[in-house]
Structure formats: C-alpha cells, structure tokens
Amino acid sequence: MSQDEAQTTASDVTISELLGAVKGFLMDSALPALSGRDQFNARVAANVLGIIDREQQLGPELAALDAAAAQQCLPGDPGPGTAPQRLSRALAAREIDADSHFFEYLKQRQLLVAAINNPRYASRKVAEEKWRDDS
C-alpha cells in the first residue's frame, strides 16, 4: 500500500462507521440523559441503525436471490412490481409450484432477511444450523 492510499484509508469514514458513531452517541451520551419513553426509543433507534447497516451490506445479495427466483418461476415479461411482490402474487394465485426447490429459495432468502432485521432472534440460530449447509 502506497503512502497516498494509506492516508486515504485513514481519513475515510464508511457508512458502517458513521452508523456506528451515531449508535455510540445514542447509547453513551443520549440514552443516559433521557428517561421514560424517550430512553426506550433511544435504544430502539440504536437497534434500527444496526438494521440499516446490515441491509446496506446484505441487501444486494437478497435482491439477486429474489431476482433469480422470479426469473426461474415467472419466465417471460416480468410485469409490474418487485421480484418478491411478483412471487407473492403468483403464489396467491396458485400459479407457482411451491415444490422443494422453491422452498429452498424461501429458506435461503429468509436467512438473509433475518440476518438483516433481527440476527439475535432465537429461531435464526436453529435455522442457520439446519439450512446453511443446504445452500
């Protein structure tokens, strides 16, 4: 690494780092100064920053997974809506064969969604152990 590159890296603050800094402010400075409902919501806010951070990291992988499933299950003109919406509507209309292959897609999708929204949820550990090797 050249000296220029090293200096650039040292001065950069990534999105994740910014979110971490805001989280630190909320938990270390704001939260102790608040009480009642505001204190509760400060804690919620810190958790929400975690969701934002994880979604910006894992979101592209989730979008690619959904797009591939939509492409496979609903070939032809994609029509309106996002890939999850088109899949949901086709499921509701019973136009998708919800076979083991499709179930596999749902499981892999859900591992990502859970990792973004609530990685500490107890069932996620169970799902990770059961499904991670299936991919």
Add this chain to the structure above:
Amino acid sequence: MSPDQLTALLNTELGESLAGKVPGEQVTQLERLSGGANNETWRLMWGSTSLILRRRPFSADSIDQLEGNILGLSLVDEAAVIQLATSTSVPVPDIHAVFDATHPIGEAFLMGFIAGESIPQKWLVDDTYEVARSRLAFQCGEALGRIHSINCSELPPNIGPTTLEKRFAAAQKRLHAFGDISPVLQFGLNWLIDHAPSEASCVLLHGDFRTGNLLVDEQGLAGVLDWELTHQGPAAEDLGYLCANVWRFGQLHKPVGGFGEYDDLIAGYGSTAGWAPDLATIRYWEIFAALSWGLVCQTMGALWHSGNGDLERAAVARRRSEAELDILLLIEEWERA
C-alpha cells in the same frame, strides 16, 4: 398528549368515577410504562392506590376498512370482556372507569394494579420464579379452559363467531393491502389453507394469551393482561398461540411460552374444560400464530406510514422476519414428521 395534560384531565374525571371505590383526591406520579406498540399504558397513584390507564392514542379509522381485529378491539369492548372474565377465577384487574373515543382523555380505561412480574426476561430465567415456572403451563391450561367457558352470548356484539374460511380471506386481504411484499407469509397462508383442521365450534378466546401478557409471582400465574385481541374461534387457537416460537423469548426448548411442556398445558386445560385439543391441532395453530404475528408487524408498518405512532412502531414492522422464519421452520418440521 403530555403527562401534565393527561394528569389534569384525569383529575377532572376521576373524583366522580372513583368516589366510594378508591380513596384519594388527585393523580400523582403519572408515568408512561415502556412497551405496548399499540396502546399506551400509564401507571399512576390515586391516593395510596396504584392504578393502570390503558389509552389508545390514535384513531383506527385509517385501517378500519380491513376486516378482522388484528389491530384489536376498542378499549371499551376490551374493558367489557375483562369485566366478564372477573366472573371466572381467572386473575384479571378490576375495571374502575371506561372512556370512549369522544372523551377528552381519548379511548381508555382505568384498572387496578396487580402485583407481579410481567417482564419475560426476568421471570423466565430468574431463580426466584423456578417453582412458578414449573406450575405455570398447567395453570395457563386451567385459565384458558375457564376463559373458554365464558358465555359468548354475553359478549359485546363486535365479538362474533367466525369461520376458518373467513379468517383465511381476511389474512389474504391484508397481504394484498400491505403490498404483497412477503412471499414467505403468502406461502404460509397457502399452507395453512391446504392443511386446515376440521372446523371446530367457537369459544371466547383471549387472543393474545402469551408470555409478556402474563403476570407471574412466586406461586405462578398472578394476572392475565392485554385482552385487546379477544375474539371467537376454536379453543386450540389460544393453546397454539401460547406455544408460538416468537413468544418463547429465546427459550425455544420449552414449547409452552418458553417455560413449560405441552403435556402440562393440555392436562391443565382438560382439568377445567373437561376435554382438550390434540397436539397436532395445537401445533397447526402455532403456525397460524406465526402468520398472525407477521400480519401484526405489517399492520404496525401501515399505521406508522399513516402518521400514527413513533419509532417503536416503525421498528416493529421489521420484526415480520421473525414470523417468516418461524413459518418456514415449523412447516419443514411438520412435513418431516
């Protein structure tokens, strides 16, 4: 509404409502308790008596067009059901005053304070409650059997009987109304429709009987709270709901609410109801409970978008992923059994 405004309104109102029932002259120590993404819960002192105010801070008009009661009953109806439950030996608070949506306080009711621990993270793990936990699954079964024995003809007219077909249609309508954003919830609804049990007669269900809405003391069940999701349906629904993963608060190895075993719950239910649902039907309703939780999370997101609620409600919308994960885990387990 600020605590000072609410205190002033309560002082104007409660002198008359509580006269002869609860000694005191004015509200002191009004404090909003954390938790409760739907209704506000406030604790206050009237004289030397602790009281609890449940208050709905918004109009439900924005989602009134949706059938069913995922948002919950009006607080007026909720208070009426709690008063009916006092005729059983299920531990519920006394109702002291009820205010409808036209009242300056807003839709609300005032009830007695029951001593006990409600926070699951405490009573599910603390040694103080070890004996309580060992009794609680049986006691919950007993209480549910008693609740289900309440005469449905005495209920407010908004709490009518329903069918599985109507429940499925209401869930489908919601999934569409909320934008069809979850293939997993739709997959879960399809599965529930395809595996529906035979129709059972309707009883009064608590509808939200779970860890988090129970008060526990060292002897076990001390209070049953939060009746806002009360509705009619098959008895097995309440039992399955209590066993849903999301309400085990991390204690997944204890299927009944994170504290007990299926056999004890079923035995307790049988002791007061004279019969009990089979385990397979209870487990079906666990999957239904997961779908319901997903729909509640979506409702919270829709409410927040309509300008009702604070940060917590927006954040709860993301907890939909818990329901989705459980639906897939439970269906996989069912199919492999």
